[in-house]
Amino acid sequence: MSDVQTLLETAFQSAITRAYGPEYADTDPLVRSSADAAFGDWQANVAMSLGKKLGKPPRAVAEALVKHLDLGTVASSVDIAGPGFINVKLADAFLVAALAGLDGDPRLGVAQTSHPDTVAVDYSAPNVAKEMHVGHIRSTIIGDALSRMLEFAGHRVLRRNHLGDWGTQFGQLIEHMVDRGLDGSDGHGIGDLNDLYRQSKARFDAEPDFAERARRRVVALQSGDPETRRLWSALIAESKRHFNEIYKRLGVSLSDADYFGESFYNDMLEPTAGELVAKGVAVQSEGALCVFPPGFKGRDGAPVPLIVKKSDGGYGYDNTDLAAIRHRILDLGCSRLVYVVGSPQKQHFDLLFAAARMAGWLTDAVRAEYVPFGSVLGEDGKMFKTRSGEVIKLTDLIDEALKRARDIVDAKAPDMTDDDKVAVARAIGMGALKYVDLSNDRIKDYVFSWDRMLAFEGNTAPYLQNAYVRIRSIFRKADEAGLRPNPDAVPVAEPAERALAVELLRFPDAVAQVERSLEPHRLCTYLYGLASLFHSFYESCPVLAAKDPATRSGRLALCGMAGRALALGLSLLGIDTVDRM
């Protein structure tokens, strides 16, 4: 069963074609959920814009469209209102049948895409020998949710964790390891490596002799000196252990298979630069090899370059990114590229995409999307830091989320077993941490607040999880009583029943919106609305104590579908549900 949104769009498109000819077949019928349930369930706003294009009064266009509209038994009424809104109210019989169809569908009406992309999603990107911190959380969580959603939509998703595992800083790190006799074999944790980073940096700045040796060590690393490479590998292995641990605790779907660090592209740097030169895209400037995409002006009105090769002959991140985009399009055959990277790098990606177009790698057949996001702010409105002004480690953030969630579970469900408490606290804590990040429009900064994100009121993970828990609770009781849901006869007479039923049919559109916009908060807003409608339904429509068996089994089925929608929606965001909390 195709979803209602698509069904209506198709029907209106046909009506447009029939009324005004095939040249208008591509007109977006502007089908939306009704602004107010009093108007109906869905509305089409195309009459106004089409009226302008045709030079006809919108009311007349609306009338023509309605005349040519064939909705069969879908709608009980189609009305024209105001300047030319076309309001559609679904027929109850159709609504009930649509829900029955939903019940047997594990995808809840979400169609598999007919145009699957191979899409590389670039996200998380921590740096070797540095613990992950709040600066990594948004990329990691948003990128993971988008990966899950694109995968669910039917695309082939290639997760690309662009690990910072190359560069001059490794000279200092490795030289310092040599000095201290560390070879990575003694199992020191990443905390030690964090110290290692700080100490080696300090020595590099303070000790000229050390700095010189560090520079030589960089050369050794680049030329493949075995001992240097061994130490370098040990650093990376230790760092990955830390990152994987964080991903596992967060429930992020990144694994060893997804690391494609900067070093992965080393062998491609030379060919990439060579191709850019051969194509005349890259030119010499101030001793460096640069690409100057047109239209980018710097401080003095000078053009802004992408530096392919530094004046010292080395390669920097600009060329690594060029090599990566080339590789993803030419070698991996990606038709869509998604970069989940903070908004300060907007210009860098504008330059990168422009350069990739100049080189002929990025064509109209490939969609390259930069997915920027804002910062996490403390309650003082400034960058989120510890009280002493330190960067907040991800591991500490996770610890605190779990602790606070555990406190809530202890207070509200004291009779639960300890194992269950751990599991529930994890679902709530990690859910809250992720949901707060996903539910805010990603382009904006957001203010971090433990109390708000862990609250059971408002647009939070616990609120959604609790709606699911209430549903599970009903089913436990129903099972005990031997009651079965009847998905073929969901009652829609009560306003709360009907509102919930209609909202369930909007699930596919909510998912589609995220696939289009790469804005996970749109799904969050939908799920919050759904949970809210369920809670209202729950208050006004008794399920197990319904007046008659038919209503009871029908409402039970409605609860079941709402529960599945919540669980599926949350899972697409990377958030778990639990049966009790």
Add this chain to the structure above:
RNA sequence: GCGUUCGUAGCUCAGCUGGAUAGAGCGACGGACUUCGAAUCCGUAGGUCGCAGGUUCGACUCCUGCCGGACGCACCA
């Protein structure tokens, strides 16, 4: 200086790519538990959508200019 981005209720945020009377949560005030989890629900009060113009049947949404915040503008990523 140039560029990007944000500014919606006291606070935290939505507003579906130009549509109907701008919505939610918190906080305030007032209600609802002998019934499926009150971890919830229902209601009231609260907004010149930063400011000023413009485009149009219609602007929180698009354009221009200001104000305010954040960020970015060549060899660090």
